[in-house]
Amino acid sequence: MITEKSTVLQVQSKYAFEIASGANKPMIKEAVEKAFKVKVTGVNVVTMPSKMRRVGRRHVLTRPWKKAIVTLQPGDKIEFFEGV
Amino acid sequence: MKVTKEKEENRQAYITVEMEPAEMETSLQDAYRHLAQKADIPGFRKGKAPREVVEHHLGKPRLLEEALDRMLPQAYEQALKEQEIEPFAQPDMEITQTDPLIFKAVVPLTPAVELGDYASIRVTPEPVDITDENINSVIEELRHQHATWEPVDRPLDYDDLAIIDINGMVEEKPYVQKVGAQIQVLKDLMSPAPGFSDQIVGMKKEEEKEFTLSFPEDYPNDKVAGKEGHFKVKLSEIKEEKLPELNDELAGQVSPDFKTIDALREEVVKSLQARGEERVRMDFEEKVINTAIEQSRVEYPPVLVELEINRILNEQVRQLQMSGRGMDEYLQSINKTTEQLREELRPVATKNVSASLVMSKVAEAEKIEVTESDIENGIKNMTRGSAEDKMEELRKLLDTPQTRESLKQSLRTRKTIERLTEIARKTEDTKKETKTKKKKKEEEK
Numbered sequence: 001m002i003t004e005k006s007t008v009l010q011v012q013s014k015y016a017f018e019i020a021s022g023a024n025k026p027m028i029k030e031a032v033e034k035a036f037k038v039k040v041t042g043v044n045v046v047t048m049p050s051k052m053r054r055v056g057r058r059h060v061l062t063r064p065w066k067k068a069i070v071t072l073q074p075g076d077k078i079e080f081f082e083g084v
Numbered sequence: 085m086k087v088t089k090e091k092e093e094n095r096q097a098y099i100t101v102e103m104e105p106a107e108m109e110t111s112l113q114d115a116y117r118h119l120a121q122k123a124d125i126p127g128f129r130k131g132k133a134p135r136e137v138v139e140h141h142l143g144k145p146r147l148l149e150e151a152l153d154r155m156l157p158q159a160y161e162q163a164l165k166e167q168e169i170e171p172f173a174q175p176d177m178e179i180t181q182t183d184p185l186i187f188k189a190v191v192p193l194t195p196a197v198e199l200g201d202y203a204s205i206r207v208t209p210e211p212v213d214i215t216d217e218n219i220n221s222v223i224e225e226l227r228h229q230h231a232t233w234e235p236v237d238r239p240l241d242y243d244d245l246a247i248i249d250i251n252g253m254v255e256e257k258p259y260v261q262k263v264g265a266q267i268q269v270l271k272d273l274m275s276p277a278p279g280f281s282d283q284i285v286g287m288k289k290e291e292e293k294e295f296t297l298s299f300p301e302d303y304p305n306d307k308v309a310g311k312e313g314h315f316k317v318k319l320s321e322i323k324e325e326k327l328p329e330l331n332d333e334l335a336g337q338v339s340p341d342f343k344t345i346d347a348l349r350e351e352v353v354k355s356l357q358a359r360g361e362e363r364v365r366m367d368f369e370e371k372v373i374n375t376a377i378e379q380s381r382v383e384y385p386p387v388l389v390e391l392e393i394n395r396i397l398n399e400q401v402r403q404l405q406m407s408g409r410g411m412d413e414y415l416q417s418i419n420k421t422t423e424q425l426r427e428e429l430r431p432v433a434t435k436n437v438s439a440s441l442v443m444s445k446v447a448e449a450e451k452i453e454v455t456e457s458d459i460e461n462g463i464k465n466m467t468r469g470s471a472e473d474k475m476e477e478l479r480k481l482l483d484t485p486q487t488r489e490s491l492k493q494s495l496r497t498r499k500t501i502e503r504l505t506e507i508a509r510k511t512e513d514t515k516k517e518t519k520t521k522k523k524k525k526e527e528e529k
Contacts, residue, residue, distance in 0.1 A: 003127035007134055 192385030200379020
């Protein structure tokens, strides 16, 4: 996930991901380490609340979702995010 | 930045400009900042996305393009300053390499005009001569215009008016079907078919006739060209042209202002004279200008000709639009492409360019100035002919800086031409003088 906020965090070796709602911290750690071959030192998970959105005349709730901020071992990088 | 001037020919300078990578970087940075302000990238507010993200999102070529757009004019300007080149018109630029940027520019320079000895141009205006023949032919034409057609009882002859029913078939298909058509039986009548007149001449009233004619291959109507037409005609009336007598009555018919035939004749002479003078004057001016051009050595960048061609074409398009046709339609009707038309206009444009260059140079040399009052007069002239109350309105409408400028230009040219013709004319006497002087000198020797 690349946003304004996440690019600022990249300097501190922190990367943001949108994750499945059923995932927990150990699962995320394992997945990131496996996928990008890096060492994860910390995982923070945020549940993004659902919001009211208008669809035509009706008000609808957007689906809530989960986001993880993964901290890597200092010096590690996820190439996938570089120069994106 | 490295600027090299390769050569200069035809009043065009060829320069090559090479940019340093550092300069590229600064302008890329500039371009990024500019683009980021506008780019809509999800996850970022406008102008907040970092350069890598913008580059990835829009693509590097887009960034480079933006950078070039800003850099090119700047670099061009700077290069000109460095080389001390004064551009005359828009340059022709070609980018040979983008990163780092190298481009070539062909810069048109101010045209160089070397005037010949225009003060020595001697052209004698041709006298206006109006022969009785000319006058008579005009009057004859007037007679034809006011002729009456009277029925006669004799076989049809050439130049008569035939009232005739025509039924023409071409290859079993109807071609013309007219009842009571009025046809003036001219010898070289092409419609409805060539040779039609020859067939019907000699026919009597109420006579019927059938005949076959063939259309030539180049007949304007494609449908029948090269085919045979079968005609059935019935002549119902023959009328003969009765020319009015050359008398005061005819004069009155032409215009109530003319009381007598002599007055009419006088008027004809006057208008012929005026027309002749106008023509002679134009011929004369053209000759003088042509000589002036021939004498001068003009060198100008080819762009000028292209610009002139554009101008002529634009004018044509405008005229066509007034008549309600488009350029494409017109091109089709004359069966030409734009390129062909441009090629055709080239000689005219070339001549126009040299003429205007020479003229402006002469104006310079002769210190011809157009004063404010001249322009005022010009504007007044333009409003003349419109209603009194609208005059002021129109004047205000016309009194724009653009009109003034173009009026100034045309007045200047006009004055220059007048000056030139004056020089060319007056000197008839001085020339004789110099000749006689020369003779005297020779005699003295």
